[in-house]
Each structure stands twice: as structure tokens, then as C-alpha cells.
Amino acid sequence: MTERAPGPTTPKAQLIAEDVRRRILDREWRQGDRIPDEAELAVTFGAARATVNKALQLLADEGLLERRRRAGTRVAVDPARKATFTIPVVREQIEQQGMAYAYRVFGLSQGFAPEAVAERTGVAADMPLLHLQAVHYGDGTPFQFEDRWLNPRAVPGMEAVDFRQVNANEWLVRNAPYLRADMAFSAESADVRDAQLLEIAAGTALLILHRTTWNDAGLITSVRIACRPGHVIRATP
Amino acid sequence: MTERAPGPTTPKAQLIAEDVRRRILDREWRQGDRIPDEAELAVTFGAARATVNKALQLLADEGLLERRRRAGTRVAVDPARKATFTIPVVREQIEQQGMAYAYRVFGLSQGFAPEAVAERTGVAADMPLLHLQAVHYGDGTPFQFEDRWLNPRAVPGMEAVDFRQVNANEWLVRNAPYLRADMAFSAESADVRDAQLLEIAAGTALLILHRTTWNDAGLITSVRIACRPGHVIRATP
DNA sequence: ACGATAAATATGTTTATACATAAAAGCGCA
DNA sequence: TGCGCTTTTATGTATAAACATATTTATCGT
Known part of the structure; x- marks a missing residue:
């Protein structure tokens, strides 16, 4: 050599x-x-x-x-330019920056998925899901707003979890291995609710992350994450 | 996967x-x-x-x-959730959707990198770079606006290329293998220039992609890509 | 108890060998 | 020329054997 x-x-x-x-x-x-x-x-x-x-x-x-x-x-003539990034556990991401982490639930209810979610996840329109809205804070400042739909039947034990107390992201990471996942990035203007929960002006450009996971029992969860303005997601090849 | x-x-x-x-x-x-x-x-x-x-x-x-x-x-207790996506050649992406591809250069000049770019790329402030602004169209509609800085010294032959005629993205993909790359996603509100070139209203939320590549000679190129409103980037684990 | 040292062990890596398989190259024949 | 068959060949995969290396576990001396 x-x-x-x-x-x-x-x-x-x-x-x-x-x-x-x-x-x-x-x-x-x-x-x-x-x-x-x-x-x-x-x-x-x-x-x-x-x-x-x-x-x-x-x-x-x-x-x-x-x-x-x-x-x-x-x-390769046209090297497929692949990049990988790891989806962090929000709390770790915040604490890594030396900020105090906090999590607050703004809504938790049972219901049926709206059409957009049903289409994206492939669940039947009459499948009862859990709808969870929560904000993650770093040093008291809103960091992410997550709007999540959960399928309690996908993972044994999920029905017993109180997501007002337990961080959904972390509970899922620890307890719900998935078979398939889908992820997408886009940008949206903050609507009234985004603005209120992220404590910003409506219309601000937000980085939006959609993430859905399935296992053999079907949908586990589908979440829309709105990142605070200025947030950057890095990837490395 | x-x-x-x-x-x-x-x-x-x-x-x-x-x-x-x-x-x-x-x-x-x-x-x-x-x-x-x-x-x-x-x-x-x-x-x-x-x-x-x-x-x-x-x-x-x-x-x-x-x-x-x-x-x-x-x-793994906390499976690092990795996702990979491939950075497509814009033209192929557009043509794959059955649209006619077009490319138009709006600015090509020699100059020095502004501070933000110099910091991101690590080039000296007195290194002469090429500054290229161009828009990619699908069926006549703006698809992406790219604002790119090129280092003509990084790749032999680059000095002779006329980027008014040749698509920079494609020329680089074919001729400039890189040693290191960096990529980041964020969201920004369209400024006046973005709005003008993408033919949208100023303030619209845009998905922004920053991408920088280096080889052993230093910086090859650094580009800010503003995607048309509504554009979604998908990733698969 | 405690700290240093030696043994045990699961993964990490390389090697030689063998056979499988896709695709190019060659060939024969109409 | 063109089609179909066979041969050749580079990569793909699996195997057994051996040694390397990071840790854990056991052991011994104090």
C-alpha cells in the first residue's frame, strides 16, 4: 500500500x-x-x-x-449524490446545545384522520387515531411544534401511555421499531396556529418535516414537525 | 434500506x-x-x-x-434514525415529470465571495470566484433558482467553460469529483430577487438548500438553491 | 478490598477456495 | 447481416481457517 x-x-x-x-x-x-x-x-x-x-x-x-x-x-459518470442525516431525538438536540429542555402538550384527543393524513398514511378513514399537538422548548423558547397522529393499535402498550406526561417522540423511538418509514422536507408559511405555538409572526417561513412510520400492524405514527424560524438541518454524505 | x-x-x-x-x-x-x-x-x-x-x-x-x-x-435502544436521499440532477428531475426543461442565466460575473459565503466555504476573501445566478424551468415555469459561487482553479478546464451555455450543475457533476461535501436545508421567505426570478410574491416560504463541495485543491462550488413554492424533498431510510 | 495482571471471549478483518450468475464476446448457421 | 447458442469472464456470494483487537472476567498479590 x-x-x-x-x-x-x-x-x-x-x-x-x-x-x-x-x-x-x-x-x-x-x-x-x-x-x-x-x-x-x-x-x-x-x-x-x-x-x-x-x-x-x-x-x-x-x-x-x-x-x-x-x-x-x-x-460513475453521474455519481448519485447521496447524503444521509440522522433524525435526532429533539430533547438530546436541545440539551446538546446547552439549553434546558421542556415539553408541553397543547392538545390530545381521539379522532379520525383528516383526508390529507389518511392519504399519506394509508389508514382507513374510520380508524380511530390519537391526535397530539405539542411544543418542544429550549430555554423556554419554542423549538419545534409537532402535530402528530398516532395509531394506538400498532404497538402493544401504547394505549396505556399518557402522552401528556410522556414525550411521544421518545416513547416511540424506544418502543416502536418500524418496518418502513417515509420522510419529506418542505417549506410553509406559518399559519395562525403555528404562529401562536411557536410564538412568531404568522406568515414566517418555516421548515416543515413530515415523517410517517409503519410496522407490520400498519401505521404507527405520522407527524408534521414545524421547526422554529432559522432552523437548519445538516446532512453529510 | x-x-x-x-x-x-x-x-x-x-x-x-x-x-x-x-x-x-x-x-x-x-x-x-x-x-x-x-x-x-x-x-x-x-x-x-x-x-x-x-x-x-x-x-x-x-x-x-x-x-x-x-x-x-x-x-439498539435508541436506533439512530438515518435517512438518505439522492441529490438529483435538476434537468432529469424535471424531465422525469414529463416537463420540458429550460435553463437561463441571469448573472455571471467575477468577484469575491461575500462574508457569509467565505465563512461557509473557507476560501480566502481575496480569492477570485465566479458568481453565477440561474433559473431552471419546467414547462416554462420557474423550478429552482440557484445562486452559485465557483472556484475556477479547483478543477482543470473549468476556466474555459462558458456557464452561459453549459449547465453548471451538470458540468460539475460530470467533471468535478469532490472529496468533501456539505449540505443543509432551511426555510426562508422569498426576498425581492427570489420573488422576481421564481415569479412569485415576495415573502413566500421557500425551501432552501445550501450545498458546498471541496476537493484537494480547496473549494469547488457553493450554491444556494431556492426551490419553487410547494416543492417537497423526499428521503428514504 | 483493591489494583494490577492474565485469561477468556465476541467481534473485526483478512485470506484462500469454491461455486453462482449476469452479461459480454465469440461462433455457427441460415 | 442477423439470430441463437456456447463460451468466457468479472463480479457476487458463501465458507473455513486464522489471527487481531477490544473488553470483560477471573486471578493473584498486597
């Missing part, structure tokens, strides 16, 4: 991946080019084919390489 | 991963529980330890399991 190791104990497969990445950045291998096959690279790097395979799979998962059986491995 | 249907040609490692996932969803193994070690699971599933290892690594990458040497594998 002709390579500066980030650490003395970096796995070989990662070193190989870094070397390949460098060659692509240096334009030794250019977009669309076919790179040497695994057997050749194994000789080049003094490694087993399995190790090279692991390294190349890594880069393919990142979108930097495209691999096809028999056809070989190519540098 | 790269889920394939369980079938005859599904790799064994994925079948094992699915089985483990199912056991977690069925609460056979609950949040925080330690699950059997690789050797045991190998016997259970009739596979080699390496295969079980691959399956468990997959689930750990997803955030469903937590693994530590010697300490064993546990079901």
Missing part, C-alpha cells in the same frame, strides 16, 4: 478504498472509465480479492463506482 | 438480516437486549460465521443493532 494511513490500525479494505478514491480525484481514473478488475487490483494492492471486493463495494454504495457482473467496474 | 423480496435468489446474508429484523419487530429480541453471538447464530441459521457477520453489520449500519467487540450485539 503506497498510502498515508489515517491511523495505524485502519483496515486494509478502507485503505484500498481511499487509494481508489484518490485515483479518481487525481483523474488517474476518469468519469466513465473502466478500472482494473478485482484480481488485478488484488495484485496491485497486495491483498486478497475478497478484500478488494469489500473496498469496491463500499465505494459503489457511496455512488462513486458502478459495478456490473462481467461488465466490470466503472467510475 | 435496500430491501429485496425474500426469494430463491436472495443472498443468504440478507435472508438472515431479514430474519433478525423480524425478530426485533416481533419483540422476540427487545430494545437493549443482547442477542446470541455470531457463532450461535451461525448454527441457528446454518451459515458460516462470516455470513452472519455480514448480515449483522448490515443491520448495525442501519442503526438497528449496536455491536462492540467482546461485549456482543444488542438491539
Whole structure:
């Protein structure tokens, strides 16, 4: 390996991946080019084919390489630019910034999902759901307003939980593993209720996050989160 | 989640991963529980330890399991909820919806980055950059307004490109592999310029995407993308 | 009890080998 | 030329074996 190791104990497969990445950045291998096959690279790097395979799979998962059986491995022409971000537990996010966390429920009722929610979640219109509206505060300032629909039948024990006392976000994270999830970002102008609960002027631009999760029993929860003005969500590739 | 249907040609490692996932969803193994070690699971599933290892690594990458040497594998108490999305090439995104794509440059000049951009990108204040403002249209309607700063020295050949003719987004995707990237979402009210170029009322809530890429030569480009009102960005876990 | 040290152990990684499989390349025949 | 078949080949996957490494657990000396 002709390579500066980030650490003395970096796995070989990662070193190989870094070397390949460098060659692509240096334009030794250019977009669309076919790179040497695994057997050749194994000789080049003094490694087993399995190790090279692991390294190349890594880069393919990142979108930097495209691999096809028999056809070989190519540098992606149009690298699918993937970014991942982790959905934080709100309380941790707030406390991490050194602020005091608080949570207040503004509404908790049983009812049926409005059409928009029913469509998004796929629940029947006559399925009784829990409707929860709550605000998360950092140092007394509104941080997020969440408008959530919950399906008490999806998770055993949920019916017994009092979401006035217990933070829904955290209870779900701990107790409701999901099979499928959906997430979307958008922007909306604050309506009257948003404005009131976030203590801002109506019409302010808000970052809106919609998140829905399902398990084998169907819908678990669907939530609309309105972030306080100026909030930024970061992602890393 | 790269889920394939369980079938005859599904790799064994994925079948094992699915089985483990199912056991977690069925609460056979609950949040925080330690699950059997690789050797045991190998016997259970009739596979080699390496295969079980691959399956468990997959689930750990997803955030469903937590693994530590010697300490064993546990079901994550607080599964880091990761979501990934791919940054699309705008033209493809528009054409995929069956709309006619158009691109128009509203400004192209040389200059120095304003403070906000310099701070975000880490370029020196006296580094000459290219400033490009352009709008992407779908069927004649503004789709995105991009306000972009480019570093002509980062990529050989960039100086010769006429970004009045060539779509910057696409040229970069094809010619400028990056080493590091940063991305952020936020919401802003449309200012006068946004409003004019997107042909909307000032003050409308806009979804804003900031994206910066670097390679070993430093900054490649930093762009602020203002999406047309109502635009939704979807992510999948 | 306590702290240092040694043993045990679960995961992490690499290797060699084998076979599976998709797709390109070659070939024969109309 | 074009179609269908066979061969070749690069990647995909699984396996057993071995060693590395981080921790926990056990042990011993004080």
C-alpha cells in the first residue's frame, strides 16, 4: 500500500478504498472509465480479492463506482449524490446545545384522520387515531411544534401511555421499531396556529418535516414537525 | 434500506438480516437486549460465521443493532434514525415529470465571495470566484433558482467553460469529483430577487438548500438553491 | 478490598477456495 | 447481416481457517 494511513490500525479494505478514491480525484481514473478488475487490483494492492471486493463495494454504495457482473467496474459518470442525516431525538438536540429542555402538550384527543393524513398514511378513514399537538422548548423558547397522529393499535402498550406526561417522540423511538418509514422536507408559511405555538409572526417561513412510520400492524405514527424560524438541518454524505 | 423480496435468489446474508429484523419487530429480541453471538447464530441459521457477520453489520449500519467487540450485539435502544436521499440532477428531475426543461442565466460575473459565503466555504476573501445566478424551468415555469459561487482553479478546464451555455450543475457533476461535501436545508421567505426570478410574491416560504463541495485543491462550488413554492424533498431510510 | 495482571471471549478483518450468475464476446448457421 | 447458442469472464456470494483487537472476567498479590 503506497498510502498515508489515517491511523495505524485502519483496515486494509478502507485503505484500498481511499487509494481508489484518490485515483479518481487525481483523474488517474476518469468519469466513465473502466478500472482494473478485482484480481488485478488484488495484485496491485497486495491483498486478497475478497478484500478488494469489500473496498469496491463500499465505494459503489457511496455512488462513486458502478459495478456490473462481467461488465466490470466503472467510475460513475453521474455519481448519485447521496447524503444521509440522522433524525435526532429533539430533547438530546436541545440539551446538546446547552439549553434546558421542556415539553408541553397543547392538545390530545381521539379522532379520525383528516383526508390529507389518511392519504399519506394509508389508514382507513374510520380508524380511530390519537391526535397530539405539542411544543418542544429550549430555554423556554419554542423549538419545534409537532402535530402528530398516532395509531394506538400498532404497538402493544401504547394505549396505556399518557402522552401528556410522556414525550411521544421518545416513547416511540424506544418502543416502536418500524418496518418502513417515509420522510419529506418542505417549506410553509406559518399559519395562525403555528404562529401562536411557536410564538412568531404568522406568515414566517418555516421548515416543515413530515415523517410517517409503519410496522407490520400498519401505521404507527405520522407527524408534521414545524421547526422554529432559522432552523437548519445538516446532512453529510 | 435496500430491501429485496425474500426469494430463491436472495443472498443468504440478507435472508438472515431479514430474519433478525423480524425478530426485533416481533419483540422476540427487545430494545437493549443482547442477542446470541455470531457463532450461535451461525448454527441457528446454518451459515458460516462470516455470513452472519455480514448480515449483522448490515443491520448495525442501519442503526438497528449496536455491536462492540467482546461485549456482543444488542438491539439498539435508541436506533439512530438515518435517512438518505439522492441529490438529483435538476434537468432529469424535471424531465422525469414529463416537463420540458429550460435553463437561463441571469448573472455571471467575477468577484469575491461575500462574508457569509467565505465563512461557509473557507476560501480566502481575496480569492477570485465566479458568481453565477440561474433559473431552471419546467414547462416554462420557474423550478429552482440557484445562486452559485465557483472556484475556477479547483478543477482543470473549468476556466474555459462558458456557464452561459453549459449547465453548471451538470458540468460539475460530470467533471468535478469532490472529496468533501456539505449540505443543509432551511426555510426562508422569498426576498425581492427570489420573488422576481421564481415569479412569485415576495415573502413566500421557500425551501432552501445550501450545498458546498471541496476537493484537494480547496473549494469547488457553493450554491444556494431556492426551490419553487410547494416543492417537497423526499428521503428514504 | 483493591489494583494490577492474565485469561477468556465476541467481534473485526483478512485470506484462500469454491461455486453462482449476469452479461459480454465469440461462433455457427441460415 | 442477423439470430441463437456456447463460451468466457468479472463480479457476487458463501465458507473455513486464522489471527487481531477490544473488553470483560477471573486471578493473584498486597
